Amino acid sequence: MNYLDNLIFAILLTLGVGFFVKNIKKISRNIRLGKDINRTDNKNARLKNMMMIALGQSKMVKRPIAGILHIVVYIGFIIINIEVIEIIIDGLFGTHRVLRVLGGFYGFLIGAFEILAFLVLVSVSIFWIRRMVLKIPRFWNKEMKGFPKNDALYILYFEMILMSLFLVMNATDVPFQQINSGNPISQFLVPFFENFNVITLFYIERAAWWLHIIGILIFLNYLYYSKHLHILLAFPNTYFANLHPKGQLDNLEAVTNEVKLMMDPTVDPFAAPPEGEENTIPAKFGASDVTDLNWVQLLNAYTCTECGRCTSACPANQTGKELSPRAIMMKTRDRLEEVGANIDKNGKFIADGKELLNDYITPQELWACTTCNACVEECPVSIDPLSIIIDMRRYLVMEQSAAPTELNGMMTNIENNGAPWQYNQMDRLNWKND
C-alpha cells in the first residue's frame, strides 16, 4: 500500500516533466521558423554578457527598488529549488527528509531556505502592491489588459502559495521541529498549530508537501504560456544578443548584391541569369510576418518579461503615440504562437490570411519610432525591439512603397540631389561664403 504514494508521485513527475519537455520542443521549433543569423562569434563576450545580465541581473538594478526585490525573488527561487531534489528523492523512494544525513549542514540549508522563502514572500507582496495599489504606470499600459495583466498576478499568487506551503510543511513536521535546527522562520508558525493532534499535523504536513511539489510541476508547465518563460530564456537571449554598437543596423546582403550589379558598368542588366539561378525566388526585403524575422528576434519575443521598462523609456510612447516597444514584442510572440498552432494542426503552415504587419502591428506604430535605442538600452534581458521595427519598415518601403508621403519626398531628394532637402548638390559648399 505504501508504494501507492511513490507510484502516484512518479506518474505526476513524469507527466509534469514530460509536458514541459514537449512545450520546450515546441518553442524551439517555433524559434527555428526564423531566418538564420550568425551569432556564434566572440564567445567570451557572449558568455560574459550572459553571466552579467542574466545570471548577475546587472541591468535590473538600473531601477533599484524593483531590481533588488527581483534579485531576492530570483535567488530565493533558484536556491529553494535545491529543496526539490530532496522532495523528488523522498517522493520516489518513500523516504522522509532524506538529506538529513547531512547533519548540521542540513539544518543550515533548510534554515537558509526558510529565510529566503520569507524574503520572497515579502518581496512578492511588495510587487503586488506596486502593481495593484501604487498602480505603477508601466503595468497599466493598454497592452497590459486581460491575460498579460493576470499572468503577472497569477505568478505572484503562485509564489506566495508555494512559499507558504514550504513554511507550513516545515512548521507541521513535528520531528523536524523537535530537532529545532533549520527552522528560523517556521518555528514562529508552530503556535498556530498547537491545538492540533499529531495525526492531524501529520496530514497537514503531507498535504503541504504534496501541494508544494504539485504546485512546482504546474508552475513548470505554466511557464510556456507565460511571460515567466524569461527565467529560462533570459540565458540564451543574453548570450545571443547583438554585440555591435547599438547605432549599427545590419546592411541587407541581398540589397548589396543588387546595388553592386546596378553600379557595375560591366554588368549587362538584360543578360540571362547565370546557370541554375533562373528559378531562385527573389529575396523578400524586410519583414511582414514572423517567419521573415530572424530566430534571435523570435527568441526575443519569447523572452520578453513584459516588464514595460522599454515602453516607459520610449519617447514615442511617452508622448501618446501608438507605439509601445513592449507591445511590438508581445504581438510578435502572439503571432508566432498562432503560426506554430497552425503548423501543429495542419502539419505545415497553411496561409491564414493574416500577417504580423497590419493584423498585429500597424504602420502607424512603426512610423512613430525615432530609432533612439532607449528601449534596447532599458531592456533587462537584452531584447532589441528596434530591429523588428526597422525590418518591418523595410518591408513597407521596399516591397510596398508605403512610406509616409513626406518620407517619400525626402528619399526622392536624396536620390536626385544627394540631400534630404531640395538643394542642389553643386551648392554644397556655399556655406563657406555665406
Place this chain on the structure above:
Amino acid sequence: MNVPTMSEMMAQGKQPEVLFWVGCAGSFDDRAKKITKAFVKILNKAQVSFAVLGTEESCTGDPAKRAGNEFLFQMQAMTNIEVLNAYEIKKIVTACPHCFNTLKNEYPKLGGNYEVLHHTELIKSLIDEGKLTIEGGKYKGEKITFHDPCYLGRANDVYEAPRELIKKLEVELVEMKRCKSNGLCCGAGGAQMFKEPEKGTMDINVMRTNDAIKVQPTIIATGCPFCNTMMTDGVKATNKEDSIKVLDIAELIANTDDL
C-alpha cells in the same frame, strides 16, 4: 576662413590629415551652417590639416536607411565610399552624430574603413595635445546642460567628450534627470525629422525641452544639428527664448576663443 576641398588638395599633391564630413544639415540648414563655420574656425585656429569634399559629398543615406529604404542607403553609401577611397581617406571628423554613426558603423561592411570621430572628440584631443587652448571667461557664470544626441550617446557610447569640453568653459554643468544612457530623444531620429509626428498627445521635443527647463539652464548645449533644431523649436514652443539659448559645443568653444 580657410576651407580647402579634397580636389584642390589633390591638385596640389597634398593629403590632409583628416576629412571634415560636413553633412547635409551642416551644408544647407541655416542654423547648422553656423555650427559648421564655428567648427572650421576651431580647425583653422588649431592649424589642423583638413579638407572637405564640397560638391563631391552626398548624403550618407542615414535617413533613408532608418526609414527602411536599404536600397537608397546602399547606393548612397557605395557612391560615397568610391569617392572617399579614391582620395585615400583614413580619418573623418563630422559634427553630425547621424553621419558619424553611419560612417563609423555601417560603411565598413560595404568597403569603407575609416577612423571616424565626432567633432567633440577631435576638439578634445586638440586640447589634450596642446594644439588648442581655451581662454575661458566668456561663459563664466552660465549654467549649461548637455542634451545627449541618441546617435552619439546610446548608439555609440560617447558621453564624456562633450561634457569635458563644457567643463573647460568655467561654467556650471548641470545634468538633466534623464541624461547619458537614460537621455530622452529630441524626436528627430529615425527620419522623424523629415515628417510630421504620428498622432499623439505631445511633441517629443517639447517634452525634452521641459526636462531641460527643470534644471534651469541658461544654455542647452547639443552636439547634433538635428537636436539643435528640435531643442530650439522646443524652447520657442515653451516661450523661453529670452532666457535659454541652444548652442552646439563647437559654437561654445569658438565663441569663448572669440573666433
